[in-house]
Amino acid sequence: MPKILIVGGGYAGFYTAWKLEKWLRPGEAEVTVVDPLPYMTYQPFLPEVAAGSIEARHSVVSLRRHLKKTNVITAKVTGIDHASKTATITPEAGEPWQFDYDVVVVTGGAVSRTFPIPGVADQAYGLKTIEEAVAIRDRLLTNFDKAANLPAGPERDRLLTVVVVGGGFAGIEVFAELRSFASALLEFYPQLSFDDTHFHLIEAMGRIMPEVSLPTSHWVIKHLAQRGAEIHLDTQLTSAVDGRIELSTGETFETDLIVWTAGVMANPAIVRTSDLPVEERGRIKARPDLRVGDEDDIVADAWAAGDIAAVPDLTGGGVGGYCVPNAQHAVRQGKLMAKNIVAVLRGEEPKDYFHKNLGAVAGLGIGSGAFQSGKIAITGLLAWFAHRGYHGLAMPTWERKFRVFWGWWNNFWLGRDIVSLSAVQNPRAEFERFAARPKPAGEVAAPAAPAKSEAKKPAAKSAKQVEKAVAAK
Template sequence: MSTTERPRILVVGGGYVGLYAAKRIMKKMRYGEATVTVVDPRSYMTYQPFLPEVAAGSISPRHVVVPLRRVLPKAEVLTGRVTTIDQDRKVAVVTPLVGEAYELPFDYLVIALGAVSRTFPIPGLAEQGIGMKGVEEGIGLRNHVLEQLDKAESTTDEDVRRKALTFVFVGGGFAGAETIGEVEDMARDAAKYYSTIKRDDMRFILVDAADKILPEVGPKLGTWGKEHLESRGIEIYLNTSMDSCVDGRVVLKNGLEVDSNTIVWTAGVKPNPALARFGLPLGPRGHVDAEPTLQVKGTDYIWTAGDNAQVPDMAARKAGVENAWCPPNAQHALRQAKVLGDNVISGMRGFPQHPYSHSNKGAVAGLGLHKGVAMIVMGKMKIKLKGRLAWYMHRGYHGMAMPTWNRKIRVFADWTLGMFLKREVVSLGALETPREEFYEAAKPAPAPAAATAPAEKAKAS
């Protein structure tokens, strides 16, 4: 970390909003006008809409992450966490990955911590559940599912086999529906290479407490998506929830009980709980309360946006929808980040702030290879697509929304190669414990048993 006499713009969080806001600020500010510092526990940003395809092996995991230092070469990038913020002194406390915490002064502050998985105190969930918020989880889920097929092929115990081939997904929004669609596709392909496993031997279960799945694309497309997944043999249970999953014994509210080694939790998100330690005004669900200008309420030097912010949806309110808030999706995060960056520059120079307003352009979702749903909003007209065309819309939109041309090209290259080459179905589960084999080879050999004394040998004979 360098010391500087220039004003410091501190960006807390290096996710979608943090990356794009910092990039916008550095593009707009004059040479030497300020120092931009980005603090995040990871040195890269993850494009989360592609995690289901990472789990299915359609995209290389390295291609859905963007290294912060490469994209922001003129910014300070600190790998650590901001644990507290003293607004009176304008000082943040940074805890790095190693070493002692230290104070970091700032003049302007951007809160972009994003969201974390929304969980409930369900017995067994912490021990058994698999989330889908990070690229590590996407890689882990892929390896885990393929490992279950390996286990089922190798065992003669029917109970072990049945448990390995049962996959439970909790949450029917974008993350849940897309992930189960992609993983089922991958497992169906992988089963071709196992002599004793067929798709009919596997059991895929999707559970949601709501009365529909994919609410983001509307009721008609949501119903089509449900029927499509069911036609592929996926069991869908709505208006129900999971009561417990201790030791893989999944108990649902509707009375169904199954044993499963794979419990994927995608039941929504919540604002990062670290926000509670920053002394900022929070909404009823823990979001930072923001003005339409993306300034934190009651301040003129703090801005926020994205999943951790409660931002008024001015376009919806102009259309007559009261108390409308911007939903937590990539569409809003990208556009908010640009307005936020411009407003930080304006605030630093003493110019007026501009409100954020964006009309919803629709939503797209992929449900596996060549399958998807899409709702495109054009003015007052809504175009609804399903099947292969919607899948092309899904890939086209997210492919172009992926940050940097470097990553766009790599993602499209993965897709292009996938048209001609068969899907990889190898599990690399040892990635999670890479030193285990070396440890076994290097650990000291046990001491040999003491030799029996000659007198004792003679006595024994």
């Protein structure tokens, strides 16, 4: 039975395994998914998780629960030697081992791409994982708690200032969602006013959201400005040391929450440790049919898709001729790749990936959104419903869909949960604070001094002393 190894359990990897379970005949192939995390994260929901609109666990999909015919290994792939068809698997606990495969599918996704700006690596949060989204939410809530006990001044301003770097879809969505969340929180903090909160988005280009038309992007800027948010276009972040923001325009201010969304890059931990061909931007070369290679050469039994792969965009709408790294492509590429793998196993020809962008939809906080499809643009409440409807239905598995929609329904009547669980990042701190510890070895307690009443009493005589006294008499 041929062994299929899927490296990465994100969109493309999960959907490939999920559809292989459906289309493979019993005994036709053995499928294994390796990922450091035991779940797939639905990343379009991360802004809403950061704003408390979606429960964190509802925006992830358990690999073991939903891939019932697939071997799931929670570990890292730290090397791919396709020449010998072996992969090095390194678990969190235990020794690495070699995994022999017949077909490899590389879907390792992307990570945040940063620049060597002072302070960013030490101060900023990314927005690629569910843990980052939860940490952003808890930081904002905790800062409100702290600020409510402070008088007006620089320290309170610092706690209530939020900075987002990057004006793409992810940046605008998390920026708008956090602005909406902060406005809603003021109801519970009478010590604070709307004017105490400050939101800044920094974008190096001259516009935001390149996926939508220019008029739509202008509407978003105007809409956010009306809600008290400031967008800095044609502006670069030059320093963020200790939370002190310095911009290329000369403006400076301080913040306690920086979110970095200015670009992604193919997962270097996988790309740099494999012998598969890589293009100039660090992505694995892929053909239109998702096999690894280019127009002239095909790497047999190797496939790639998603953000880690440079897949040609046959519609002509991609950037540099390739599909842009987003969920819309990754999901569809995963589905097609499963069909193509099955086709090749059965001696049939694979099909090319062709998908024309259906449009873009963004949530901009409760009751507001932006939608663009071709020349059709919708903004406001209707676009917000389109955003929730599309992503709610796009969430894989009915179990996850139900949890997401049920959470939205509860929030409609009960409001968003505003409890910060920042202590969960160091859960043993309180226990350690009061825990009793054994005394160091060799430390002996000093003998207690006798009481005054006992010190005046004569010492008791031993048996031999009594015998001597009797003999003397």
